[in-house]
Amino acid sequence: MQTAMTILCLSVAGVGLCLGVGSFLYYRRQLRLFSNILNTFEKTGELVEGENRETMESKLLSRLCRVLKRSRQKEEQTGKERQEMAELLSNLSHQLKTPLANILLNTEILKEGRLSQEEEKQFLLRNQEQAEKMQWLMKTLVKASRLEQGILVFDIFPASLVETLARSISSVYALAREKQISIETQGLKECVCCHNPKWTAEAIGNLLENAVKYSPAGSKISIETEVMELYANVKITDEGPGIPKEEYNRIFRRFYRGEQAEQQEGSGLGLYLAQVILQREKGYITVSKGRDGGACFSVFLLLKE
Incomplete structure (x- = not known):
């Protein structure tokens, strides 16, 4: 046991x-x-x-x-955000450097007290122009960033496309008149699109402003519309130097300026802001070669259901 x-x-x-x-x-x-x-x-x-x-x-x-x-x-997201912030600060610094240098130079000349009253007035006006340029740059950048992040929102509702186009044209009419550039509307079709007239007018106004800026004096800018199945297409065609095909996907980037654009004063924010606005409205922009060698921008807006 x-x-x-x-x-x-x-x-x-x-x-x-x-x-x-x-x-x-x-x-x-x-x-x-x-x-x-x-x-x-x-x-x-x-x-x-x-x-x-x-x-x-x-x-x-x-x-x-x-x-x-x-x-x-x-x-990875944090790293990406840090990189984007570094690029943003670098680009912003580059954009502000020239107008700030001009303001400082003009101020030094004014301090010397050797200018006539008329010359002082001209230098003060130049300083004002440079300061307004810096202010516009900051406002546009902040506006686009807030739109991208969803901090700034706007209502989208059915509205007349022709009325929005009229609003866009009026914003650049004086600038075009100075260069004797005619803005012609061809076969505009009345339709109702889902958009915000104020913001869409600003986006299309940026496209028209670019067309005026890069087109030769005495040339023509044409605007025409096409009603498709889901979208209304607004085509803006100029007689400027055009845009190289390899830059089509780059011109809407923030601060991007192509070889042709470097010859003109600008910030590289107009097309970027226009794209951000239209994306918020579920629309989009494309670019192609114009009939006479210039650039043709096509804006697509959703039609009212």
Whole structure:
């Protein structure tokens, strides 16, 4: 009887020892798996979940992988935002450098007191122009950034497209008249589009302002509309130097200025803001070559359902 009890105790102890060793080996294997995953994530940023079994350890491993993925995504997003901010500050610094230098130079000349009353007036007007340019640059940049981030919102509702176009044309009429540029409307079709007249007029006004700026004196800018199945298409065609095809996808970037644009004063924000406004209205802009070699911008606005 005593021998049997001893054998039983030894058997239980042996089983317990085997279970303990097995558990130790199993959990050591799981710890190695976790360690390998963490090492791989630290070195490459990639995650390999390994075995996909319905066990508590596998579920824990999956949770760990999801947490690490979210951490990596947040890290990448933060890095992207820092890079965009650095680029924004660099571009803004470059844009403000010239008008600020002009203001400082004009102020130094005024301080010398050698100018006539008429000359002083001219220098003060130049300073005012440079200050207004800086103010416009900051307002436009802040406006576009707030629109992109959804901080600034505006209502979209059915409204007359022709009335919006008239509003856009009136905003650049004086500028076009100075260069003896005619703005001709060809076959404008009355239609109702889902947009905000004030903001859309500003977007199209930016396109018209660019057309006037880069077109030669005495030339023509034509505006025509086409009613499609879902959209109304507003085509703005000028007789300027045109835009190289390789720049079509770049001209709507913030602060981007092509080779042709470098010969004219500008900021590279007009087309960028126009695109942001139209995207908020679920519309878009494209650019192509005009009939006579100039540029043709097409604005697409959703028709009223």
